[in-house]
Amino acid sequence: MTSLLPSSTSASPEPVLSGEFDLCEADLREFDGRDEEKPLLLSVGGFVFDISEGRKFYGKGMPYNIFAGRVATRALSIGSLDEEDLNDNIEGVNEKAVAGQIKFYGEKYKRVGLLKKEC
Numbered sequence: 509m510t511s512l513l514p515s516s517t518s519a520s521p522e523p524v525l526s527g528e529f530d531l532c533e534a535d536l537r538e539f540d541g542r543d544e545e546k547p548l549l550l551s552v553g554g555f556v557f558d559i560s561e562g563r564k565f566y567g568k569g570m571p572y573n574i575f576a577g578r579v580a581t582r583a584l585s586i587g588s589l590d591e592e593d594l595n596d597n598i599e600g601v602n603e604k605a606v607a608g609q610i611k612f613y614g615e616k617y618k619r620v621g622l623l624k625k626e627c
């Protein structure tokens with residue numbers, strides 16, 4: 509699996525990185541919208557973003573809820589809604605598409621942490 513290191517990308521905008529949510533993949537699942545009191549988070553490119561402001565897309569019962577609480581780098585970069593693409597494997601994925609997704613989430617949402625490789 510090709511790994512993504514946030515420090516190696518220049519696609520990241522302003523470093524709004526609170527470190528409040530440095531989570532591993534399993535921890536992230538809690539923030540999938542089931543509990544409406546909790547923020548909605550997703551990870552792309554090794555960062556964790558707070559996507560709560562996009563609740564109409566990612567909240568419970570919403571069309572893109574599949575991405576909430578998940579590591580969504582591959583799925584977002586290739587435009588897939590398949591469960592099997594919810595991971596950080598960017599093998600065969602256009603790097604510009606990955607960078608574009610990091611940029612998109614960084615500009616629209618707040619970066620709140622990094623994805624930890626180990627739980």
Ligand code: HEM
Pocket residue numbers: 562565572575583584585586587588589616
């Ligand atoms: C027929 C296919 C699709 C249509 C018509 C469609 C349409 C839309 C529309 C209208 C929005 C909302 C834009 C807005 O109000 O700002 C949206 C957002 C979004 N779409 Fe799709 N979409 C399609 C397929 C997909 C696929 C395959 C993916 C898989 C990655 C995807 C991922 C997203 C995401 C993540 C957002 C939310 C972005 C944000 O946080 O603002 N869409 N889509």
